[in-house]
Amino acid sequence: MRCLIYANNPELSWLRECFPDVDPYLLKIVNKPLLEYGLDLVSLMGVTDLRIVSDSSLKAMENYFKDGAKWGMKISYALARQEDTLKDVYLKNYSFCKEDDLLFWNGFFFVDYDSRTIKSSLDFSQSFCCNSPTPRLTFLRKGERFGSPMPEREKGITCLRINEVASVTDYYKLSMEILTEKNKNY
DSSP states (O other): OEEEEEEOOTTOHHHHHHSTTSOGGGOEETTEEHHHHHHHHHHHTTOOEEEEEESSOOHHHHHHHTTSGGGTSEEEEEEOOTTOOHHHHHHHTHHHHTTSOEEEEESSEEEEOOTTTHHHHOOOSSOEEEESSSEEEEEEOTTOOOOSSOOOOOTTOTTOEEEEOOSHHHHHHHHHHHHHTOTTTO
8 A cells, every 4th residue: 555645834924933943844743743743654454666756855854754665565755736636736747646445644744542452443435535634644555646625434434533723723632632632642
């Protein structure tokens, strides 16, 4: 399985104001960067090839995640323009996407899951999409294309919960929740 992560930055001005020297996707939640939780999850889901696409500099992410060996996957990097839509990003990376089943990760959010049960809880027999309110996590079977309409099979995916991180309050609330209630999940 492959994964395309679109690390777009347009709605993150609140984060830049509070944490000006940190790449938003490398902002630490408890003990590791937000995007590292995502890499841990997609690794558990069976992703072997991952591409991180961003509309701003990738240097900090490349320095941190390197080639992906730590997660047992191969990581590549690509740039997008800020005006690119999700479909544009998909089409510009189609040669990467078409080779296998695809997990398309869109934006800055946290996925709540339990690492002890994730493999037995997900069904990859058909496409699905987790929305909140835009497509955040979309799984497409090999040969299916990204576009409209998106798969609507969000019911039954109770093992994944999208948590938006849209403010400093959300950030600290999520950190405290992980520390106090969910520290064994990740």
